[in-house]
Amino acid sequence: MNEAQFVRLRKPEWQRLEAFAARLDGQGERLTGKNLFDLISLYRRTAGDLARARTLKVRPDLVDYLNGLVGRVHFRLYTARAYPFRKFLDFYRAEFPRVVRRSAKPLAVTLLLLFVPAFGAYAAVKANPFLETAFAPPGYAEQAEEAFGDSFGEKERSGGTQALMHSFYIVNNIRVAILAFAAGIFLGLGTILIIMVNGMILGGAAALVEYHGVAGNFWSFVAPHGGIELGAIVIAGAAGLRIGLALLNPGPLTRRHALAAAAKEAGLLMGGVITLLALAAMIEAWISPSLLPGGIKLALGAFNLIALVAYLTLAGRGKEKSPGVSAGALR
């Protein structure tokens, strides 16, 4: 068969595949299940044509054309599972708690990395109050005294400047979480550093407010959102450690594949982290500064923390559904 015959014979199918490819790209009618078998057999035959075109040594631009067509369809055919809305709910119902439980060890390490420096800083500042500026920006003590002092609770603490302050805290917390994850690429060291530094800031602040006698108000303000926020940052740290661990100890996989696998897990973790931080932000904006009595806020904080832990440990315990048709299955 020469080139002219080859093209004349096969052109109609290529053009049909072109049309399918355009529909896959969202132009024209959507593809339905009925088209699927047609599409797959067209794709297979065209892939075969590509191999034949190379053997026949036909015009280079014809090979390029077939190469492009096969590539275009391949990418859409061998795709990861689609994420419809139900899948979205499944993520929160089961997938996120599961991936958190799969990360139990890095999670435990991150908790230690946060709380050991936190208690260290707390004890240090408690014993030597002059250290208070070591872990907090200068002027923070005065601010804290003013914010959580005697006037606390007398007026709705949602004045303009407060709102502004909260928005900065919220943005900063999310940035810390993103950084704790992303810095894992530095063999996990970046994550360790960021979590430890934030632990020290936390412990230092706890000692500081105690020293200035405003601890009660401080904790009643922090409690409602604090547990969820810290939980999210700890999970982000665990995601970063998984990245670092995949680099240091890829196990039976190549480093590249171990990293990609860890990134998938870390991406799932970060999806949950962002949701948790958004939730914490809403609580911080509307509940934490409200006029509710301190006791109720503390109770609410305890409840939130217990609910978070219960959710992460218990949700999605049922048997996992077998994964649907995915790229791996098709291979």
Place this chain on the structure above:
Amino acid sequence: MDDAGRNADLVRIETPEHVVFEYELAGPGSRVIAALIDLLLIGLCLVVLFVIALLAVGSVYELAAYVVAAATVAAFVILWGYPIFFELWMRGQTPGKRSMGLRVIQEGGYALSPPVVIARNLLRIVDFLPAAYFLGLVVMMLSRRYKRIGDFVAGTIVIRERTPASEGVAALESKVPVPAANEEAVAELRRAGVHRLDPAEVRIIEDFLRRKRSMTPEARRRLANQLADSVRRRFEVPPMDSERLLASVAAAFRRDAEAAEGGAGSAP
């Protein structure tokens, strides 16, 4: 992985059907331009946000701080949400990437999944270090597949999707040269035995005829003479201009192929 002599900017993918095809990698240049276009769009969104905030402050002054607070959070969400949202929505593209014909895919040639999109885009915070994606760019230029750190971690590559070949087979056919050769020359060449040329050599001649318009005059002349001389050396051909000779050779050859096809019927 790459064949020697092959363009190193190609990624070879073997399909489950054991057919190998190639994706063309997008280099740092086009990716930077795509990123700048996206940055422009993000900037535009932020300007709109800023104007809305200003209008809100202007009408109710007491709300100023609240508006600024909300705008701070909204700006942050736009900045980080933009690439994640679009790469999920447009299957590995952002408006900037689409305008440059680029697409992010997973290394095996698959479409991105949500956790992969989240991972590669949150790592921007590292790629950005110390400023303006410096680290990401350096890593990209040093890596064989033009990956920034986020691509390394997530196992993704950015490919150039819009190639000349993707215009369709119809466009391809319109580019087949119709050699401007007169019947006399063709007949004479066939008598000289030119139709016995190696098909691979004719392929090169056709390739030249297809591309000659995109060449500089001297390169075009030099190539034409080179190809024509190699024909002249072996066959007794009437004296004529090199390019016309080549066009006539291609025509003679095509005529033969058509004749063979017509005679043998359409049995492949």
